[in-house]
Amino acid sequence: MAREFDLIVLGAGAVGENVADRARAGGLEVAVVEHQLVGGECTFWACVPSKTLLRSGAALRDAQRVPGAAEAVTGTLDADATFRRRDYWTSDWRDAGGVHWLTGIGAVLVRGHGRLVGERRVVVTPPDGGPDEELVARHAVAVCTGSDPIIPDIPGLADARPWVSRDATSAHEVPGRLAIIGGGVVAVEMATAYAALGSEVTMLVRHELLSALEPFAGEAVAEGLDDLGVDVRFGASACRVERDASDAVVLELDDGSTLIADEVLVATGRRPRSAGIGLETAGLEPGAPIRVDDSLAATAVAPVDGAPWLYAAGDVVGRAEFTHQGKYQARAAGDVIAARAQGRPVDTARYGVHAATADHTAVPSVVFSDPEVGSVGLTTAEAEDRGLAVRTPEVPFSSVSGAGILADHYRGRARLVIDAERDVVVGATFVGQGVAELVQQATIAIVGEVPVARLWHAVPAFPTLSEIWLRLLEADGRPEVRG
Numbered sequence: 001m002a003r004e005f006d007l008i009v010l011g012a013g014a015v016g017e018n019v020a021d022r023a024r025a026g027g028l029e030v031a032v033v034e035h036q037l038v039g040g041e042c043t044f045w046a047c048v049p050s051k052t053l054l055r056s057g058a059a060l061r062d063a064q065r066v067p068g069a070a071e072a073v074t075g076t077l078d079a080d081a082t083f084r085r086r087d088y089w090t091s092d093w094r095d096a097g098g099v100h101w102l103t104g105i106g107a108v109l110v111r112g113h114g115r116l117v118g119e120r121r122v123v124v125t126p127p128d129g130g131p132d133e134e135l136v137a138r139h140a141v142a143v144c145t146g147s148d149p150i151i152p153d154i155p156g157l158a159d160a161r162p163w164v165s166r167d168a169t170s171a172h173e174v175p176g177r178l179a180i181i182g183g184g185v186v187a188v189e190m191a192t193a194y195a196a197l198g199s200e201v202t203m204l205v206r207h208e209l210l211s212a213l214e215p216f217a218g219e220a221v222a223e224g225l226d227d228l229g230v231d232v233r234f235g236a237s238a239c240r241v242e243r244d245a246s247d248a249v250v251l252e253l254d255d256g257s258t259l260i261a262d263e264v265l266v267a268t269g270r271r272p273r274s275a276g277i278g279l280e281t282a283g284l285e286p287g288a289p290i291r292v293d294d295s296l297a298a299t300a301v302a303p304v305d306g307a308p309w310l311y312a313a314g315d316v317v318g319r320a321e322f323t324h325q326g327k328y329q330a331r332a333a334g335d336v337i338a339a340r341a342q343g344r345p346v347d348t349a350r351y352g353v354h355a356a357t358a359d360h361t362a363v364p365s366v367v368f369s370d371p372e373v374g375s376v377g378l379t380t381a382e383a384e385d386r387g388l389a390v391r392t393p394e395v396p397f398s399s400v401s402g403a404g405i406l407a408d409h410y411r412g413r414a415r416l417v418i419d420a421e422r423d424v425v426v427g428a429t430f431v432g433q434g435v436a437e438l439v440q441q442a443t444i445a446i447v448g449e450v451p452v453a454r455l456w457h458a459v460p461a462f463p464t465l466s467e468i469w470l471r472l473l474e475a476d477g478r479p480e481v482r483g
């Protein structure tokens with residue numbers, strides 16, 4: 001007899017865990033299927049290990065920028081201690097804590113590889129080779145299976161044992177020479193981390209750095225990487241890669257030159273992990289992102305008894321590949337699944353409790369490079385593509401005493417994107433040391449649709465980095481008294 005649950009969640013990453021949590025809070029019986037570690041990519045191979053690796057270097061540089069402290073920190077980074085701290089934060093890649101939490105909320109963990117075999121039916125293949133088990137969902141299945149790195153089709157690359165992000169974040173040795181293919185977030189953060197740990201880093205960047213962000217962000221990060229000794233080669237691509245007899249990686253570049261490294265990290269984007277999970281049995285395309293509405297219900301799957309039954313959230317939907325945004329989707333999904341199952345009211349209106357509206361308006365992100373890049377909402381180009389008339393005040397952080405006190409020779413800039421018609425902020429970008437904590441202020445301004453004239457009354461404390469808000473407003477101009 002198949003075990004029955006109200007909801008079956010495929011994948012116990014941060015997103016699957018949060019769908020389960022909200023659905024349990026709503027009173028549903030929930031099974032969560034996981035074939036690897038409860039906690040997923042973010043906990044074990046992505047956000048947490050990458051940020052702990054980056055933090056040691058950032059702390060050292062922060063001290064080196066303040067006379068008095070600088071004289072006290074004259075050594076280089078201790079790689080072993082940095083790795084040990086990372087190992088602590090990843091619990092040595094053991095998921096007992098995640099399992100304890102998941103079972104503590106009353107969800108049932110089913111270990112194994114899950115796949116859909118039809119409407120509200122999932123088959124799980126256990127890791128130990130035991131017999132498959134069928135699970136039946138009374139109400140819904142939520143697919144939260146995440147994403148995989150893309151390895152580009154460069155001759156020899158796949159056979160050259162390239163690093164992907166998991167290798168970079170879980171390494172216990174610092175490669176002498178590290179080549180990185182890509183100029184996105186993973187490439188920039190890992191270049192920053194490994195340069196600080198002592199690697200000689202070369203980045204092969206086809207176009208610009210961090211191309212999804214305001215152009216001044218990538219330009220500042222390129223300068224910062226240069227300061228760290230990273231060789232950023234723009235317009236450079238590898239056309240053939242191989243491991244030679246001495247175990248070195250030899251990269252032939254399209255300008256005819258050769259680059260030799262001990263490891264090559266491929267950081268060229270990710271694709272949804274949606275193949276091999278039976279999506280075709282629900283009429284969806286394996287390998288493609290699962291398209292969802294704002295209540296996270298799959299748009300191409302017909303409802304049963306008037307209610308959607310297939311939901312998806314997190315990286316697998318391809319709307320915003322960030323843990324925090326996936327968890328936001330998960331909260332809406334878990335709540336709406338429970339509400340629909342129990343016939344309670346559902347609010348999927350704009351910014352309703354069951355709608356992931358902010359996916360379209362206010363996705364925050366921080367790139368933990370040096371300088372950091374914090375951003376939320378629309379870039380200038382995105383706003384213009386949406387047909388908005390915008391004002392874009394932009395100021396350097398040198399205009400703020402708090403920045404100068406934080407660090408000597410502080411470098412950074414900030415820009416707001418203001419919808420001129422509605423007079424509200426729709427985007428913000430901050431570049432500089434310690435700007436990560438400024439992003440939430442902008443997120444609140446955007447989601448709250450706070451009129452710019454009212455922002456003048458949100459007075460930043462002196463002398464903090466937040467005074468950049470005042471400088472941005474001054475650059476935008478004092479509001480006129482409307483007659």
Ligand SMILES: Cc1cc2nc3c(=O)[nH]c(=O)nc-3n(C[C@H](O)[C@H](O)[C@H](O)COP(=O)(O)OP(=O)(O)OC[C@H]3O[C@@H](n4cnc5c(N)ncnc54)[C@H](O)[C@@H]3O)c2cc1C
Pocket residue numbers: 010011012013014015016033034035036037038039040041042043045046047048050051112113114115144145146147165169186273276277313314315316320321322323324325326
């Ligand atoms: C190097 C790196 C650094 C990052 N840093 C940040 C950061 O600082 N901040 C941030 O917000 N985001 C960051 N991200 C992005 C973030 O890691 C992802 O957005 C997040 O992990 C997505 O969560 P998820 O639950 O959708 O997927 P995952 O975390 O991948 O979880 C999916 C889970 O499903 C399981 N699974 C998959 N298929 C099956 C199946 N068929 N059966 C059973 N189980 C299955 C997997 O084993 C996994 O546990 C980073 C990404 C990378 C690569």
Ligand SMILES: NC(=O)c1ccc[n+]([C@@H]2O[C@H](COP(=O)([O-])OP(=O)(O)OC[C@H]3O[C@@H](n4cnc5c(N)ncnc54)[C@H](O)[C@@H]3O)[C@@H](O)[C@H]2O)c1
Pocket residue numbers: 152153181182183184185186187189206207208210211237267268269270320321322365366367368
């Ligand atoms: N701090 C954070 O929040 C954080 C950190 C790391 C990753 N992430 C998430 O993980 C996702 C994946 O990161 P990523 O850096 O792999 O992807 P990305 O999309 O940010 O960058 C991919 C880079 O690879 C380049 N590229 C693509 N194909 C290529 C090819 N064939 N040859 C050479 N270069 C090529 C692109 O031009 C781009 O520079 C991000 O979108 C982000 O959402 C977030």
